[in-house]
Amino acid sequence: MQKTSSRLLSLLSLLQTRRGWSGEDLAERLDVTPRTVRRDIDRLRELGYPITAFKGPAGGYRLDAGGHLPPLLFDDGQAVALAVALQSAATGTTIAEDAAGALTMIRQVMPSRLRHRIDMLRITAVHPPENGDASQVAPQVFTDLSTAIHAREELRLDYAQDRKAATEQQRRRVQPHHLVAWRGRWYLLAWDLDRDDWRTFRVDRIHPHTPTGPRFTPRELPGGDVPAFITSRFRGSDGTTTDWPCQGEVVLDLPATAVAPFAQDGIVEELGPGRCRLTLGSWSWTGLAATIGRFDANVEVIGPPELNGAFARLATRYANAARTTIPS
Structure with a gap:
């Protein structure tokens, strides 16, 4: 039979894994009598854990929310996941200080094997540059x-x-x-x-x-x-599909390796040395043509015709801009 302290931790771990347990199920999992389970439940209550008994054919127990936060028990995977989440939250947010403090407390009580794994994690959540106008x-x-x-x-x-x-x-x-x-x-x-x-x-x-x-x-x-x-x-759709409302296909005079890192969610297919096929979407045909033009390479439009028209409109616009006299 487990020692009392070890058995209490095992009981607490079981109570945290699901909404309710019957007394018989807990006794079977812990290899003790139902009477011992009742005694251990009372000990956990004395430690501040809000455990309530519920009625039923066999009766049972569940761990409820209480007026304060009692000690929690995590397995190895849960502890590492929690540390990763706290490190991510501890960067550029209004809860950064609280997250960093919680991470420090958790690290202090971790066994050495987990502390070593956590110390190897160095996570910094970097906010995209375009979010510079976002307030906390x-x-x-x-x-x-x-x-x-x-x-x-x-x-x-x-x-x-x-x-x-x-x-x-x-x-x-x-x-x-x-x-x-x-x-x-x-x-x-x-x-x-x-x-x-x-x-x-x-x-x-x-x-x-x-x-x-x-x-x-x-x-x-x-x-x-x-x-x-x-x-x-x-993406500019009506909410019923995740597809872009405008999707087109082109061939670029660039190797696939040069296009793929900047294609976002597009599909890049290698056609040979220095050529690739790009299938890409956007919220508008003009936006799609402008995005493809950023690759600074010769473009062959495979389709659809709407994309050809968008390139024609942009070509006129750019030609007019190129003829504009720059004030001296």
């Missing part, structure tokens, strides 16, 4: 939005379309559904009651108001998949 989000805003989402309550908020014009805010009424992260920024996905459509709002530009409004029945998201819907919206 106050934790209270995350809390207010998450609470409204969980309670399914309508939300009144002030929203600045441009962070630089923060005084020009619009009042919006929304049914909040999800908080999502996209390329280094946080967004609120919500049904806009005034515009009768789905909208995404940058969280760093939101000022939520309290109290919240009436409860609502969540609408069904087109496609039913949040990542796919967000990807579709940011």
Whole structure:
């Protein structure tokens, strides 16, 4: 039979893995009697763990949320995953200081084998340069939005379309559904009651108001998949497909190895020395033609005709710009 201290840790680990356990199941897993399980449950309660008993054919126990945070027990994989997440959070965010402090505390109580693995991890979350206009989000805003989402309550908020014009805010009424992260920024996905459509709002530009409004029945998201819907919206589609609305195919006089690192989510196929086929998408035909033109190489358009037309319009535009007299 395990020693009491070791058995208590095993019992705590079991209680953390699922919502509820019957007394008989716990006794079988720990190889003890149900009476010993009851005694160990009482010991864990004395240590501050909020364990409640529930009624049923055999009765059982579950670990509930309490008024304070008791000690937690993690296996090796969970401890490493937690350390990675904390290192990622400890860069350029409003919770950086708390994340760094939590990581230090966790490292101190880790066994040497895990501490060595954690010390080998050196992670720095680098925000994309284009996010330089993004403000950090106050934790209270995350809390207010998450609470409204969980309670399914309508939300009144002030929203600045441009962070630089923060005084020009619009009042919006929304049914909040999800908080999502996209390329280094946080967004609120919500049904806009005034515009009768789905909208995404940058969280760093939101000022939520309290109290919240009436409860609502969540609408069904087109496609039913949040990542796919967000990807579709940011690609200029209607939310039902993740494909770009404009997709074309060209041949470039460049080796595939020179194109692939800059093709983003495009498909690059090698056709021979110094030539490759590129299949790429964009939110507009003009945008697609301009993106392909950045490769600074001869271009042969395979299709569709809309892409040829976009190149023709850009050629006219660029030719006019080249003829413009530069003031001396």
